[in-house]
Every structure is written in C-alpha cells, then in structure tokens.
Amino acid sequence: MDTELGYSIIPLAILGGAIRVSTPFLFVSLGEALTERSGRINLGLEGTLVFGAMSGYAVAYLTNSPWLGVGAAMICGALFGLIHGVICSLPRVNDIAVGIAMMILGMGLAFYFGKPYVQPVAPDLPAIGFGWWSDIPQVRAALEVNVLFLIGAVLAVVLWWMLRSTRIGLILRVVGDSTDAARAMGLRPAVVRTCATAVGGAFAGVGGAYLSLYYPGSWNEGISSGQGLMAVALVIFARWNPLACFGAALLFGGAGALGPVLQSVGISEGYYLFFAAPYVLTLGVLIATSSPTRAMTGAPGELSITK
C-alpha cells in the first residue's frame, strides 16, 4: 500500500469496487424486473446465479473461451427460468415457494456437477482499462471495467425503452397488471409469464458467469452469498424500472465493495460486519420502501409480494 495515497484512495477504490461488484446485481435485477413486470416473482434466481457461475466456468475451461461460457450460462439460466415458469403456470401453485425449491435445486445441481471444476483455471472475461491517463496503479486498477458491465448498462436502457414504447413491453405490462384485462385482449398470461421468467433466468445465468469468469473469477461453492436474493429486493427498491435497477445495482455494489476495500487499506477490525453491509442495506431499503397500507407505486398489480 502506497503510504502517500493513504486513505484518499478509498472513495476511488469503492467506485471501482462498485463497478466490479455490481455487475451480477445488475444482470439478476434486470432479469427479475422483467419477470416481475409480468406478474410473477422468481426467488430461485439465487440458484440460477450459482448454476450459471458453475456452467459458465466449466464450459469456459473446457472450450478455452470465456464467451462460450457466458453463452452456456445463459442457456442454463433460461432453462431454470422455463422450469419455474411452467410449474408456476399450474393452478394453485405458489410462485414464492417454487422459487425456494428452485434455489435449492439449482445450488444442489451446481455443487454436484461443479465438483471437478474447483481446481482447474478457466480463462477470464476481458476488461477495458479506462485508467490509461493515470500513472497510479490503484487508479488504473479501479477503472478496469469489464465488458459485461458495459453490456449490462446498455441492456438496462434497452429494457427501459422496450417496456415503455414497444408492443412486447405493453403486452408484458398488461399481463403483469391484470390477468383479466390480458385475457380480454386475447393474450395468454401463463405463456407470457413463462417466457418472461425464462428470459429473466437467462440474465441471471449471465450474472453468474461474471462471478466465476471475472470477479472473483473462480468457481467454488461459496461463489455467491445471496446476491441473487438481494437483487430481488433491489428490484422492489428500483420500483420495477430497469434504469433505476442500474443505479441501485451500483449502490449495492458499493456496499459489497466496502469490506474488501477497507481490508485492503489495513482496516481488518470488524471485517465480518462490513461483509454484512449489503444485507443490512437491502433490509433497510426494503423496510423504507414497503408499506402495510397502500400499494407500492409502480408495482405490477398481479405481483404476489405486493398484494
């Protein structure tokens, strides 16, 4: 640690950390926003994230191509979403409970098939250095931005536009707000919701691939510690708006980066408490944005958690 820079590096390191840590939050929350806009909640994205991390890492290692890994994670994620969507289309099946089951199944399958890939080293996803203007290594390290983060940022804008001003977006919103209205329009709500859940699962799979292929950049059973679940809460905070999801993901990423950054400048006191910062922040945000009496603004009408 350069003593001259001292603690002045902390804000920059947190910004860099926020960009690095936020990418999985971003992808999972965009996927979940899409799913929830259609009137369903998929709590199983934590399991999808972990399975995406495993499958992405395994395929990247076997083919020596990180992008094939991302593709594989995306397909696996879509499959998990599809299963969730199909099961929830059965009458009287509770989407929250199915999400819990898919979380357990996804993690179980990921650990089961991932055992042989804990040791091998897979190729990393590429990053673009935006810190070329600086001579300070810490600044350069902080401004190393992964390509997936940029893709996620573009995706947020595209989804926002899609929901606002395209036919698909309108269909999604109608189905999410009222099953009856959707039926009256000749739409099939169960099919639309299943598709939205599958696409949401694909996004979460990509978020998982980022975890194992870039940051922290290895596969092990502790790769995700609730990011998938926090992202679900984040969507509520972001009021189901993809652009707000982007901001919220950065905020949560910053909270997640707090522990490692403080540790890197030598503050190790209470390390585990800083580690808990994202969970505490998520809970605080949930408490602040929920209300027992009035419906949340912007909430899809058919969503079970806000009814």
Add this chain to the structure above:
Amino acid sequence: MTLSSTAERTTTARPGLGLAGLARRSEAVLLPIGALLVGFALFSLFLLVQGKSPTDFFALVYRAGFGTAFSWENTLSRTAPLLLAALCVALPARLGLVVIGGEGAIVLGGVGAGYAGVLLSGTSAFIALPIMLLIAMGIGALWIGAVGALRHYRGVNETIASLLMAYIAIALMNHLVEGPLRDPASLNKPSTAPLDEALRVGNVPGWDVHWGLAFGVIACLLMWVLIEKTTWGFAAQIAGGNARAAQVQGLPVGKLIIGFAALGGALAGLAGFFEVAAVHGSANGSLASGYGYTGILIAFLARHNPLAIIPVAVLLAGFEASSGLVQRRMDLPDATVLVLQGFVFVAILMSETLYGRFKIFTPERWRSA
C-alpha cells in the same frame, strides 16, 4: 397473501367422521407421499442418466440411515434440530407467512447459549442450563419475531427479510466467534471457550441420542395441540385465510403474526442451544450447517402439520446421515443429498395443484356421479 389457499382449504374442509372424513384425510396423506415418490423417481432418473444405480443409492441410504442401531442413533441425533427448524417454518405458515430464515435463529441462539455457558462456568448445571436454554430461545424469538413485526407493521415481505436476516446472523456469528467472544486457545476453528463438562447436555437414558430429540418431539406435539385444539390456533388459521376478515371479526392479527413467528424463532433458537450444549460443546461455524434450510423442505412436505413433521424429519435426517457413506461407496459428490432435496421439493409443490382434483378424495362430488 401467500399460502392462503392452503389455509383456506384446511379451514373450510375440516375432516369429518366416517367415510367422507377418511377420504379427506387420505388426500392429505397420500398426495404428499405420492409427491415424495415422484421426487425419488426424478432423482433415480437423474442417477441413471449418469450410469449410477438408484437401487445402490437407496440401499446405501437404508443401511447408513436406518439399517442398524448405530445408524438409527446417527439419524435421530440429526432429527432433533430438523424438527425444531421445521416448526419455525410451519408455525408462521399457519398465518400464510413463508418464513425461511430459521437458520439465523439457530445460529444466533447457539452463540447466545455458548457465551452464556462461558459466563456461567462453574455454576451448577441446574441453574446454568435453564438460563442458557432461555437465552437461546429468547434470541431466536426476537430474531424471527422481528420478521413478523416487519411484515405486520411495515408490510415487508417476510420471505426475503427472513433470508436476508439469516445472512446477517451468520456474519454476526462469524464476527463474534472470531472476534470478541473467541477463545484464544481455539486455533484452527475459531470458537467460544468450551463449555464445562457439567454444562454439557447428555443423552436420553438408555439411548445414544441427546435430549434435543425428546425436546423436539415434545415441541411438535405441543405445537400440534396449539394449532388444532386451541382458540389461538383457530384464530391463526382464520387470519391466515383472510387477514381483513379476521381483523373485522376483532381478531388480533398483528399479535398472532408476531406471536407465531416469535414462537417459531424460539424453537429454532432451542435447536441452536442443543447444537452447542449437546453436539459441539462450544459455539462455532458448525452452527450454520444448513438445518434451517432442510427444515423448510420438511415443513412443506408435512404440509405444515406439526405431527407429520416428526416422520418426515426422521426420513430426511436419514438421508443426511447417509451422505458420507454414499459419497465413499458410489463416488458421488456431497451435494447429492441437496439435489435429491431439490427434486422432492419441486415435486411436492407441483402436487399442490392436484388437491381437490381426485373425485375419490372429495366427498362433495360423490353424489353428482
């Protein structure tokens, strides 16, 4: 309101006497058993695809979980925390709440009991053990009771909140056990100081299973009485079916929600007490061993009925107890049991759609044949 359909069915279709009652009762027993078998079948298919033998697997589970007196003791020691963890899901479920963060109450209850045991070192077990037990239950009650309070007063989704709080609880435990409460002598595995021999909870006389099992079974029986035979249990069912109607009727919905959540949390905390005082001998990272999560599946399989939790918990404990042997003999990863649990969980939730579909189980439809 989540889970409300389950609660509605249980209130409207109370099993009566005679043939009609028998039909309704069989539905509640046979459908979960069928779902369990479907889950096993899916898992068998999963093994077959990889060229592993499902018969070998289930034979090994039987041998390691239920085959000998020794394996029964192993299974029953694991049953104790599972019973209590499942109650932590089943009690709030009566009010339509899906609370899945029992792990947090187990972990913090265990730390509380372990630290109280250190402070009470040298005291008589008759004084120290009840204090440790009450502290563990109190912490658990506060932790999950808070989930209920957040739900009632702030409308915070209890499923997400309870799971987030489980993560927070585990971080808090790591902080305490590796920091302020750490025994400097515990080098490889940071722990609180070991409990006095006198403060260790022993086995049930004549069995090689600790007292946690007896407490767990009694808790299941008591909770069944509470839910099925008291006005509180009845009020909880009404509130779970329709909170607004219950409020109009003057039922204290908030008190019921917080009370049932806190009671569930107290029982999960009790599981933490036994893990520390009967199994590990000090509070450490082993407290977060996933009993809380297996408890979720048990409660759903038992359809949130405390009596049904007992056999289901024994069954799943047997699977967990056999994990080691299955790994060694069949060269399967340790996550195999988790995969099995996932398949069973998915199957049991899918079976929800079948209730009321079979004519043989629904006496109302017999006459219209």
